[in-house]
Amino acid sequence: MYITITPQKLGSTFSQSAADYVEYLEKENQNLEIEDMEHFFNQDGEKLNTQEVVRDIDANTSKLKKVEPKFYAITVSPSQYELRKLQNHSLDLKTYTREIMKDYAASFNREINGKAISVRDIKYYAKIEHQRTFKGTDVQVRENQPYATRILKCKDEIQKIKRGEIIGDVSKLEKKIARLEREAPHQLNGKRITQGMLKAGNQSHIHIIVSRKDMSNSYSLSPGSKYKSSEVEFNGKLVKRGFDRDAFFNRAEQSFDRLFKYERNFMETYEARKQFIKDPKIYFSVLLGLPANEKAMAFKMLRERGVPMIPAIPVNKAQLALKVFNKLKRGIDTAISSGSIGV
Template sequence: MYLTITPQKLGNTYGQSVTDFVNYLDKENLGNSTDQCESFFNHQSDQIPSNRVIEKIDANTAKLKKTEPRFYSITVNPSARELAFIKNNPEALKDYTRKLMEHYAGCFNRDNPITIRDLKYYARVEHQRHYKGFDREVRENAPYRSQIIRLENQIRMVKRGELSADLKQMKKKIALLENQAPHKINGQMIRQGMLKPGYQSHIHIVVSRRDASNSFSLSPGSKYKASQVLLHGKLIKRGFDRDRFYQGAETTFDRLFDYPRNYVETYRSRKTFVKDQSKYFAQIMRLPSVQKQAAFKILEQTGLRVPDLRIPKTKIQLAVKTFNKLKRAMDLGVDSKAMEY
């Protein structure tokens, strides 16, 4: 389970309205008939049109400065294993989203506890993902793609009479490069923009910066985890516990669906990996046999070549060097503009 919380982009990309963001989310509905289009949903309704979302979020901005986000975007990305466990059921994902937002409300540190009734949010399930430039498959295919593009440009020059070359040989070279590329789908070389195969369902949530009554701000981007501050002579609580939110996101999923989460799928393990790879690997080696085998299988699915399960403890440090490749495979970096794990 991977989640990101991102503030509204200000400046040239997005204005003071949620319109551009909602239009971006509408992209998957393009070309679909009305009955095939995904609608927004929240705790009260399953069929909320886009214009209603725009109207409600844009109207809920009292006392916000022009430089303050009007809304936050939460993206929830269940793993392929999690999606397979719930059979990629969109209704199950909606149920999970509602439970997740109840948990989100509880992660705010306030004198009066925040509940789901205090939130103004709208969510949508999407089912497709496209390969992007930073995906491992695209990056590893890139050298082959670059040579193909150069040859295709030369072929056009030959056809225009600007270059003399053997077109047949150039086309054979392109076919050879496409065959040599390490990553393909149905024989086609993976490139940026192609649809990803398998279950790709994920959830986009837009949540207002202001509470549902438009009376006070609820910022998950607060730099304070849980603290008190003296304001006008009175101690008040502030902050948002992101660690609690991220860890609770997987706990909520597990309880709702009885999901048997492996150690390497946990938020706790990913934090351990970032801080201490030796400890991370040692924890895997201490798992019961069945869970350990499952852990290595999950890690292999990231594209990592994992060491032998029978590796002696004296060689753990050597194995850890191999595991450092997970930094790239698991995309563990924390973006300064998006709080994620």
């Protein structure tokens, strides 16, 4: 489970409205029949139209400055293993969304009118998507880029030859292009992976737009708060503040496991990924000390994520050679890279 929480992009080149982001989330509905479309929903509503979403998010910004985000974008991406536990991806992910928004609310160390924050205080709209495309930052696109550059150079030379600007052998250049296309390290269905290409397999995931202000438009609820969970004295009173991201990510995993009876491997847990970032040596020692079946599954998952595997990895953590460790670390760094807030 990969969850990212990203603040609204602000600045002179970005709109203060949620309209552009909402329009972006409508991209999959283009050219689909009405019955096949995915619509926005929230805790109680279904098939909400985009105009309503934009209007409600844009209007819920009382006392926020231009330099403050008006909403946050949460992306929830279940793994292929997690998705296999779902019976109906659209319906099950909607159920899951409504559950984790309770987890989101519970992760605020805040009170409204003397009561803890609940999902009824959160203004949000969500949408399920079933496709993903390769981005320029994906490792497959980046590692294919040298080949793409050479292919582009060959195509440019072909055009110059056809225009009579240079002398050359078009047939030879076309054969070179074909060879470079085949030699690119990352392929999908026999084609070189490029930016914008659809990813294979089940890619269902969730996008959630969460207003910065609460449902009453009176209280600011920021998941990007630098305060994890604390109290501060304000006008002579102790006031709770902060958002516990660790608690949210852990609760989100637990909710999925409870709803769909999913048995989570150590490698899939947020705590494991956090341990890897904090102390990779401990991460690997725990990984190597797992029961045989769980360890085998963990390494199978790592291989499927493109992490380089070294034959005969030593069982004793003291035998972990630095060269082996660094190669594994580089691979996992790429595999678990994430958004601006969270992992």
